[in-house]
Every structure is written in C-alpha cells, then in structure tokens.
Amino acid sequence: MKKLIVSMILIGIIVVFIQIKYSSHTACYEGTVVPVFSPYNSEEIFNLIKNAKNEIKLEVYEFSSNQLADALIDVRQRGVSVKVVLEPSVYQNNNIFNKLINNGIDASWASKKFHNTHSKFVIIDDDIVFVGSMNWSENALKYNREASVIIYSQKISNEFEKIFDADFAD
Numbered sequence: 785m786k787k788l789i790v791s792m793i794l795i796g797i798i799v800v801f802i803q804i805k806y807s808s809h810t811a812c813y814e815g816t817v818v819p820v821f822s823p824y825n826s827e828e829i830f831n832l833i834k835n836a837k838n839e840i841k842l843e844v845y846e847f848s849s850n851q852l853a854d855a856l857i858d859v860r861q862r863g864v865s866v867k868v869v870l871e872p873s874v875y876q877n878n879n880i881f882n883k884l885i886n887n888g889i890d891a892s893w894a895s896k897k898f899h900n901t902h903s904k905f906v907i908i909d910d911d912i913v914f915v916g917s918m919n920w921s922e923n924a925l926k927y928n929r930e931a932s933v934i935i936y937s938q939k940i941s942n943e944f945e946k947i948f949d950a951d952f953a954d
Contacts, residue, residue: 815937822918826925828934829918830855832908836864841907841948843869845900846919848876850883857887869894869951871901876921895954904932907945911938 820828833840833855840859847853847870860866868884870877872893884891894901905915916932918924935941 815935815940818934818936820914820916820932820934822924822928822930822932823926829906829914829925832906832912832914832934833859836908838909839865839867839907841867841945841952842920843894843901843903843905843948843951844920845871845902845904846874846876846921847880848919848921849925850880851922851925852920853880853883856884856889860887860889866890867948867952868892869901869903869948872896873900892952894951897954901951903947903951905944905948907941907948910945911941912936913941913944915944 818828829852833852836859840856842856847868856866856868866884866889868881868889868891870881870891870893881891881893904918904920905913907913913935914932915935916930918928918930918932924930
C-alpha cells in the first residue's frame with residue numbers, strides 16, 4: 785500500500801512537471817465560468833448586453849439576428865461604446881453590418897489575412913467574456929443546440945481583448 789501511495793505521488797509530480805515544462809499556458813486564471821446552452825437560454829446574452837456599462841466588443845462569424853442588433857443599438861444609444869468585427873464572406877452579415885453602422889456602432893469587416901474569422905465571442909466591460917459555438921442568428925437563439933460559457937475574469941477578458949483589438953485594427 786505504501787509503495788502504491790509513493791508511486792501515485794511520484795506520477796503526480798511527473799505529470800505536473802511535464803505540464804509546466806511543455807505547456808505554453810501554465811498560469812491559473814481566477815474567475816467564474818457559467819455554462820450557457822441554447823435554445824432555452826438566449827436571455828443570458830440579452831442580459832449581458834443590457835447590463836453593459838462601458839463597452840461591448842463583439843467578434844462573430846455570422847450576425848443575422850435583428851433582435852441582437854437592436855439590443856446593441858439600444859445600449860449604444862445609452863452611451864455604451866460598441867465595436868463589432870464581422871466575417872465578410874458571410875452574406876447574411878451585410879444587412880446587420882449596415883444597420884449597425886447607420887446606428888452609430890463602430891463595425892468593421894474581419895481581415896482577409898485569415899481564411900475565415902470564425903470567432904464567436906463578446907467582451908463586456910473589460911471583465912466578462914461570452915464565448916462558444918453560438919453565431920448571432922435567430923437559429924442559434926431559438927432552434928440550434930449551442931454550447932457557450934460566460935467567463936467572469938478580467939485576466940481572461942484581457943486575452944480576448946488583445947485578439948479583438950488586433951482584428952479590429954486590421
């Protein structure tokens with residue numbers, strides 16, 4: 785029994801050493817993660833948008849939901865900064881892109897240096913990230929099985945912001 789315990793401890797130490805030595809991300813992030821599945825939980829994204837106080841940064845592959853566009857326009861009219869990056873190859877994005885621009889939202893097309901910008905995330909107030917499989921479409925909100933998470937962490941948010949800011953600038 786003693787040999788088994790010692791062996792398990794040694795294996796644990798080796799596994800930790802390998803993870804530290806060969807992992808590019810060894811830092812632990814503090815925060816809370818809330819799983820969100822659709823359909824049935826679309827109110828989660830609407831609540832995040834509605835409760836934004838300073839800034840929303842959205843990068844998404846497909847954006848065709850007028851309901852979500854209207855929610856962004858509402859918070860923009862309240863004074864919240866809203867920036868959006870959309871994939872240019874998705875035809876459905878054209879109408880929403882124009883609607884956002886016409887309502888004072890700072891929207892841009894994703895860079896062509898990538899084959900696709902298939903990202904689906906939104907950063908809210910520098911400390912909340914909603915990320916997952918959900919496009920911003922009626923199908924994703926009402927009919928598709930989608931899996932996402934809300935992450936409450938400034939450290940994680942900062943990592944997403946670096947990518948968003950680089951993509952928005954391109």
